[in-house]
Amino acid sequence: MSNTTPRVRELNLYRQYFDLVAAGTKTIEVRVKYPHLADLAAGDVIRFRIKGTDETCEVEVKRVTEYTDFEALLVGEGPANVNPTASRDEQLANIRAIYPPEKETLGALAIRIELIG
Template sequence: MSTTSRTHHLNLYRRYFELVAAGSKTIEVRVKYPHLENLSAGDRIEFRIKDTEERCEVDVLRVAEYPTFEALLDGEGPEKVNPASSREQQLANIRDIYGPEKEGLGALAIEIKLL
């Protein structure tokens, strides 16, 4: 078994990037796309704001899969996903980003720690 960590490069909207960069967002929500299937604890993620030079790195502490975004928020706690928004607002925001067909792929809760 390899102990080499991988670095993944993912874009974030500014409002979420700022929460990650401040260390207050500890769960990142993603759809279970094929390119994220190998994401695991010990990996790194370099988040960036598209079309800018702004970047921050996090360690992946844990990856959990949920059938829906609603189940993810209930299981992880909305305050870890976005401490600045209510659960209802977060669910609406996530579903604005990812339509129902994407939610059908499954939801990933990625526990992160700012480097």
């Protein structure tokens, strides 16, 4: 008999991205491939929280795809799925403002998400 309870991860998210996830319009979450995310898999649940608040929303992970860098991720996933309100160049600049070059060298994860409820 297998365990049917999904693993729940809690991750912080900036307000602008949280609102897009909560509206269901952001379907790809971008993260650096940190060791604590290395085993993230389809079926897991992510509870996004706006840091310093009680505001949360939950999504189910549909797939996780690894890319060498953020540029390759945007090409592979399509910028509109990452942030439908910003151009590709704006997104690349925003992502790199969050994650400096030494973090990007760890690899980039595209996490396909679907809002729960």
